[in-house]
Amino acid sequence: MKSIRRIAFVLVVMLTAVSSGTSARQAAAELFTCSMHPHVLETKAGTCSVCAMALTARAMTPVEKELVDFFKAYDAAFLAKDLARLATMYSPETVVYEGSGIDRGWKDYSETHLGPELKSFENLEFGHSNVVPHVLADNAAYVTADYMIKARMAERVLDSGGLATFVLSKDGGAWKIRHTATAARRRPAGGLSPESR
Numbered sequence: 001m002k003s004i005r006r007i008a009f010v011l012v013v014m015l016t017a018v019s020s021g022t023s024a025r026q027a028a029a030e031l032f033t034c035s036m037h038p039h040v041l042e043t044k045a046g047t048c049s050v051c052a053m054a055l056t057a058r059a060m061t062p063v064e065k066e067l068v069d070f071f072k073a074y075d076a077a078f079l080a081k082d083l084a085r086l087a088t089m090y091s092p093e094t095v096v097y098e099g100s101g102i103d104r105g106w107k108d109y110s111e112t113h114l115g116p117e118l119k120s121f122e123n124l125e126f127g128h129s130n131v132v133p134h135v136l137a138d139n140a141a142y143v144t145a146d147y148m149i150k151a152r153m154a155e156r157v158l159d160s161g162g163l164a165t166f167v168l169s170k171d172g173g174a175w176k177i178r179h180t181a182t183a184a185r186r187r188p189a190g191g192l193s194p195e196s197r
């Protein structure tokens with residue numbers, strides 16, 4: 001009887017090791033968090049910004065995965081300059097802060113800013129990384145991310161990147177961007193702005 005228990009114990013330990021090995025390989029579907037501070041979420045291993053304890057990996061919840069997938073689809077639509085697809089990802093009431101500029105509503109943003117901009121981009125490179133979903137409720141979340149954008153335009157070369165925050169709500173079963181704020185980390189090459197790093 002004792003030996004059967006021992007074998008069962010060894011089996012459980014082995015299965016646990018196998019399953020944690022599996023999750024380590026599925027790093028894309030994981031977030032790193034602190035056991036004491038669950039609001040601390042990172043996409044990479046590291047230490048807690050509050051208590052400096054080592055962060056531990058946990059699987060994303062289905063809603064977190066939805067939000068990460070949303071931004072993969074967003075990046076693909078942006079790269080394809082697919083304004084019709086992007087329109088489905090924004091709330092009509094969306095408010096967009098880009099640096100100190102403000103666009104109020106999807107109509108304003110798409111017609112005076114995003115639409116003309118997408119048309120003018122050549123050799124476009126764009127994407128979000130370090131996408132961290134913070135779920136507030138079943139139908140509310142904010143997402144922080146890094147962004148990068150490179151493009152040739154008629155009069156200048158755009159080479160920028162920085163931080164982005166998105167506020168999203170789930171309307172009619174689909175996530176929509178209600179608000180976004182981006183802050184460029186650096187200016188285009190050759191810029192002499194004091195914000196340059």
Ligand SMILES: [Zn+2]
Pocket residue numbers: 034035036037040048049050051052053
């Ligand atoms: Zn902590």
